[in-house]
Amino acid sequence: MSASVTPPSTPERAVDRGRHARPTQPLDLAGTASGAQQRDFGVYVHIPFCAVRCGYCDFNTYTATELGGGASQDAYADTAIGEVRLARAAMDAADLPPRPVRTVFFGGGTPTLLPAADLTRVLQAIEDTWSLAPDAEITTEANPDSVTPQTLAELAAAGFTRISFGMQSAVPHVLATLDRTHDPARVPQAVAWARAAGLAVSLDLIYGTPGESLTDWEQSLRAAIEMAPDHLSAYALVVEPGTKMAAQVRRGELLMPDDDDEAGKYELADALLTEAGYHWYEISNWATTPDHQCRHNIAYWRSQDWWGIGPGAHSHLGGHRWWNVKHPRPYAAAVESAHLPVAGQERLTAQQRQDERVLLEVRLSRGMPLADEQLLTELVADGLAQPGPAGDGLVVLTTRGRLLADSVVHRVLGLA
């Protein structure tokens, strides 16, 4: 080749674009230390594995056990621990004060697909790295199918305090539409085992599945209440683009319920749960007592600090948000080469932080402070906000207001 010929791109750049390229970027934590002592610190651990992928699921999860290298199920705990150590180093480098971890949440995926020993090792690494607050809340999500009395006892012994079961429904045809493989009868059993192990119990329910009648939903609610969990979450089914269910809906095989159907189901849930002694504390969450509210999730809604471990996990420290690469393989490769697996990040402006505070805090029963008295009066008059708290300058939503929370956000932010 002639020396005078300049190739269209240098060899170095060509490698950058190749399959060995690192899709990660350096994390810029400058300035996030300010006010950190006033913020709680939590850790989220994403476990990206499931036995079966459900048709509605758009979470970052994989059913293969063998993704290769540090992304395999059996090597995953070590990879996650690697990120924990990198996280601490990055926070130290940014002068973020070491704070005990107040909450840890293992989500997925199906965390309990990993051996309890693996979850325990990750938790131990978190404790070794940052220490755990004395009253730390340690939650794991679980599929009713993937637990045994032994594994639950192991988790409790390792320090887990709370377990959240993906019950979704008590109605077989609804579970089938959702591709949930568990036997509804298995749920009370798993709940009993968890209680016996000393864990607080939460159940997740989904409403608005295609084909679910109001009676079906009532049956699921009553079945859940019957098990007397400490905490309940009820989510309207959202069909995300790209899921199997989205394709079924597009092809007309499944018919989505309209918003009114979902509104009716939410109202039913709120009525039955209230009657059974539960208190809503966030739009989709109810607990028997304030102690049983999920403190980890409340931290999200109150813009506290947390580090998300695992592929696709999101993090937030002092107005800086970032998210990890989604696929477990490049994730593992980055961690193995001692790089944080950051795929993207954003530094929030003051306006963006204010917008987020409004859209998050309005969801909470503790209320969102609002200085605009006229708007408070209007929200009460429109049946969206409760009159009592409004007198104290707080927006606490009524049942109707919770269903129309986006409108309330728009009005508070001057969009409506």
Add this chain to the structure above:
Amino acid sequence: MPPIATPETLERIQPAATAPDLLRNFCIIAHIDHGKSTLADRMLQMTGVVEERLMRAQFLDRMDIERERGITIKSQAVRMPWQVGEQAFALNMIDTPGHVDFSYEVSRSLAACEGAILLVDAAQGIEAQTLANLYMAMEHDLAIIPVLNKIDLPAAQPERFAEELAGLIGVEPEECLLVSGKTGAGVEELLDQIVAQIPSPQGQVDAPARAMIFDSVYDTYRGVVTYVRVVDGHLSRGQKVQMMSTGDTHELQEIGVISPDPTTAAGLGVGEVGYLITGAKEVRQSRVGDTVTTQNDPATEPLAGYRDPQPMVFSGLYPIDGSDYPALRDALDKLKLNDAALDYEPETSVALGFGFRCGFLGLLHLEIVRERLEREFDLDLIATTPNVVYQVTMEDGTEVEVTNPSEFPAGKIASVTEPTVTATILTPSDFVGPVMELCQNRRGVMEGMDYLSPERVELRYTLPLGEIIFDFFDQLKSRTRGYASLDYEAAGEQDADLVKVDILLQGEQVDAFSAIVHRDKAYSYGVMMTGKLKELIPRQQFEVPIQAAIGARIIARETVRAIRKDVLAKCYGGDISRKRKLLERQKEGKKRMKNIGRVEVPQEAFVAALATDGGGDS
């Protein structure tokens, strides 16, 4: 090769020095798509005016829209040399606009000619439009050369359509020339026949100059370029000329011919066709149909036929982004430089914000203006449903002219008059029934019906203009599988039982949807519009009634049910950025929201309601 004139013979046909008997002025009368521009291109090539390598399709159509739509909006004139035997001639081809909206401009182009090529697609036969222009050419006593084009097409039926043409103009079928603009077949013969059949111009060489303006175009660099045909006398560079309708004087900064680019000349003599540049800044100073004379030796009588263009169709044009209003005003000001028929004045709409009520010659004119505004000035616009102008007489005798339905007066009305047209429709005889039904639905009164041939019928109707400006042509096409053609001309006014239907959102009038319709159609308009808006207006936190009303009387009602749920149940760590970004997009979208009372409606809903068809006939 065809007999292109030699340099010696060319000397005898130079501008300002060509004897009238060596001139031939002609135009081509043709329907859209019948191949006029392609034939013109071929003539330019064969006469050597445009070299083959410079040829681009439809050389004469300058604007992008014209080239894309394959129609000519503005006419032009090209001078071409052609030799027959030993003699060179100068042929002026005057390109005419091809749409009913511009029929006045067509008539001026025809008045500049002694002959016309009647060009008809040999696979389709003559269309109503062409027929109307043919009649107009015959009124001007033009020599008509019947030509069937596209004879290279497999579907061509030259014998059949030669009969039709021959019957229309009173010649033998064999006298129809057969050409293909595409292959060039027959074009030389056509050029020879232009020389042979079209009379040379007659005029008084020594009389005071009189030149008729048949087109006037604004050019960014040159100002207004005026196209004229000299009838009497002579125009020379540097002279002071006078526009006879206004008395305004200008200096002839430049004079010349187009061949095919502007070529300056010392002047233009009797019978010649060319252009003038006077430094005028807008085409209104140089109006089509006006007569140009010289200031020193002015003519006393202007040439016949001048008239002011009158807008027939009105529509509100609004920028979708309100901050584009000044840009829209500037753009209209610029278009006006080149469009003597465009009228506009500011208006305000509750639903649409600030915009302009614009007057147009017709629907195509509206579409073209709108498209040019969007394309050349990069504006996003909404146009309200077009309407005509109504004369309302109140019981107390006061008269109100209504160009915007929302200004239709309340109170006791004695009478309302609306403009009418006489429409000529050509259709295959199989579709006479559906066409008659359509015309009756649109309050048409049949004036006559003739069979042009056993397969083709000419129907003549008087119709209210307001009934045909919206979707009549689309309906006509769909009922005749695209075969029918339409032409119309203004036919005065008539009294009619017209009412204003208002559309109310939660009791608030949405001005952009008010319509003036015949009393018998008020209900169906109300049902249609309320139904359409129901689908388009997003649910609010309260129930929103959508009503149609005549005055205080409600004639139709729909309800947008109150929304009960708008929130997403889940919002955890990874959802927060996504939700905030959605909120930021909604903040952007807020600019496009319009409030009608308490009801918040995205502008897209109004746009969609205005954009879709009226659906009144199906």
